[in-house]
Amino acid sequence: MTEVVIAGIGQTPVEEHWDTSLRELAFNAVQAAQADAAGLRPQALFVGNMLAPQLSRQAHLGALIADFCGMTGIEAFTLEAAGASGGAALRAGYLAVASEQVDVALVVGVEKYSDTVGAEVDAAQMTSADSDYEAVQGLTPTAQAALLMRRYLYEFRVERSALAGFPLVAHVNGVGNPNAMFQKAIRPEIYERAGMVSDPLNMFDVAPSADGAAAVLLTRPNLLPPGFPQRLVRISGSDMATDTLALHDRPEPLAFEAVRISVGRACQKAHITPLQVDFFELFDAYSIYAALSLEASGFAEPGQGWKLAQGGAAPAAISLQGSMPISTLGGLKARGNPGGASGLYQAVEAALQLRGQAGPNQIPSAHRGLIQCLGGPASTVVTHVLEALD
Amino acid sequence: MEISRHWRLRKQRYALVGEVCPHCESKIFPPRDVCPECGKEAKTPYQFSGRGEVYSYTTVYEAPAGYEENAPYTVALVKLEEGPIVTAQLTDLGEAPVQIGAPVEMVTRRLRQDGDERGMIVYGYKFRPVLAGPQ
Numbered sequence: 001m002t003e004v005v006i007a008g009i010g011q012t013p014v015e016e017h018w019d020t021s022l023r024e025l026a027f028n029a030v031q032a033a034q035a036d037a038a039g040l041r042p043q044a045l046f047v048g049n050m051l052a053p054q055l056s057r058q059a060h061l062g063a064l065i066a067d068f069c070g071m072t073g074i075e076a077f078t079l080e081a082a083g084a085s086g087g088a089a090l091r092a093g094y095l096a097v098a099s100e101q102v103d104v105a106l107v108v109g110v111e112k113y114s115d116t117v118g119a120e121v122d123a124a125q126m127t128s129a130d131s132d133y134e135a136v137q138g139l140t141p142t143a144q145a146a147l148l149m150r151r152y153l154y155e156f157r158v159e160r161s162a163l164a165g166f167p168l169v170a171h172v173n174g175v176g177n178p179n180a181m182f183q184k185a186i187r188p189e190i191y192e193r194a195g196m197v198s199d200p201l202n203m204f205d206v207a208p209s210a211d212g213a214a215a216v217l218l219t220r221p222n223l224l225p226p227g228f229p230q231r232l233v234r235i236s237g238s239d240m241a242t243d244t245l246a247l248h249d250r251p252e253p254l255a256f257e258a259v260r261i262s263v264g265r266a267c268q269k270a271h272i273t274p275l276q277v278d279f280f281e282l283f284d285a286y287s288i289y290a291a292l293s294l295e296a297s298g299f300a301e302p303g304q305g306w307k308l309a310q311g312g313a314a315p316a317a318i319s320l321q322g323s324m325p326i327s328t329l330g331g332l333k334a335r336g337n338p339g340g341a342s343g344l345y346q347a348v349e350a351a352l353q354l355r356g357q358a359g360p361n362q363i364p365s366a367h368r369g370l371i372q373c374l375g376g377p378a379s380t381v382v383t384h385v386l387e388a389l390d
Numbered sequence: 391m392e393i394s395r396h397w398r399l400r401k402q403r404y405a406l407v408g409e410v411c412p413h414c415e416s417k418i419f420p421p422r423d424v425c426p427e428c429g430k431e432a433k434t435p436y437q438f439s440g441r442g443e444v445y446s447y448t449t450v451y452e453a454p455a456g457y458e459e460n461a462p463y464t465v466a467l468v469k470l471e472e473g474p475i476v477t478a479q480l481t482d483l484g485e486a487p488v489q490i491g492a493p494v495e496m497v498t499r500r501l502r503q504d505g506d507e508r509g510m511i512v513y514g515y516k517f518r519p520v521l522a523g524p525q
Contacts (some may be wrong), residue, residue, distance in 0.1 A: 139477050140450060
């Protein structure tokens with residue numbers, strides 16, 4: 001395939017943006033990405049968003065955001081794949097540029113959870129599950145993760161506290177990210193004492209849903225002027241896979257097959273094995289999903305993923321100093337979980353690492369990273385391999 | 391109100407009617423017309439026994455809109471004795487803690503209100519513990 005690069009990145013802080021509307025939030029990220037890319041103008045816009053039709057009573061985001069960003073007339077539409085909407089939008093932008101049908105693609109992820117408050121928000125999130133057979137039973141996305149966590153602890157005879165390392169590492173990393181929702185480390189005792197949300201999941205096992213927008217500009221390197229001011233980041237592998245929508249239809253619910261398949265294919269396209277990446281921006285919407293994603297991606301055997309989160313005398317494998325850093329700028333747990341925008345935050349953060357712009361969280365000589373987002377319990381998985389272009 | 395959607399699902403919700411594959415004998419719930427095991431057409435209705443065991447469970451404390459009346463409630467993955475796993479609330483739990491592997495049986499219960507107090511009531515399957523001893 002033709003080479004596709006990220007030429008510009010932009011993001012807003014992740015928080016409850018009470019004063020900022022959906023269209024303004026998207027515009028802020030777009031404006032930042034265009035400034036970062038020396039004013040590159042796109043021919044197409046791909047929007048990643050999950051819940052605007054329910055929470056903001058606003059669908060048709062392609063036309064809205066193109067219009068509001070002063071790009072009226074360009075090709076524009078939304079991609080939706082629950083929590084993987086951002087990744088799906090990135091994949092669509094990648095395919096458009098790689099196919100040479102589009103020269104410059106703008107990909108924006110945006111989510112405004114705070115436009116609705118209360119139990120309606122939980123009800124809206126349930127649309128990512130099987131409406132007829134899961135949601136009707138009162139199964140929330142958090143309850144789905146809890147079912148998996150309980151089964152994992154049972155099958156592999158692991159204590160709850162084994163998963164504590166995931167939120168702990170994420171929060172340590174959030175300290176160095178000025179855009180993160182939480183920029184404070186948490187103590188292990190706090191994890192142990194946290195209240196149950198959906199047992200055995202406690203408050204710190206769940207990434208906080210919040211508002212945010214992030215954007216990237218994609219193009220082919222030969223289209224950029226000489227002396228382009230940014231270090232380019234190449235998308236060297238892109239893949240997407242689905243599994244059964246409903247958790248109960250999986251032959252092996254803990255296997256996260258779609259993770260295994262999309263990582264395998266994305267890495268194959270990038271001519272690498274997964275172990276050759278320098279960091280992994282995985283989808284830690286829940287601590288158990290981090291463990292299962294590591295296992296299905298090939299970084300640990302089934303039931304052993306929790307071991308990568310154990311620190312002590314040596315730093316945990318998943319920490320910035322470890323052998324496979326994850327959530328390097330806070331991940332979903334500390335940077336926040338802005339729904340359909342998450343996949344774009346992962347792309348922006350990976351690009352910062354690969355450009356050498358990650359500040360105190362910089363992984364030395366980061367050359368290649370894996371980014372991955374999940375829709376539901378890995379019912380949809382989108383994986384990209386990013387590389388610094390030298 | 392989503393009358394037509396709930397009406398279409400009544401055989402599944404009230405009677406746990408799925409399908410059996412005429413080619414490989416697999417039991418299928420929910421019905422999906424194509425057998426997930428052998429990939430061939432499978433439209434023969436099959437009445438499940440309603441017996442199963444708990445595969446996993448969790449108690450939901452923060453209920454979404456429409457389910458607040460019932461909170462906190464326990465939702466589970468129940469492995470039916472014929473093979474498929476279903477998502478369902480557990481009911482009639484009493485004081486005894488739930489355990490993975492516990493035998494359960496299907497009952498029909500109220501799932502939620504659809505719309506306001508003049509809307510329809512949505513009924514469906516839940517599962518209760520099978521008690522030891524004469525019943």
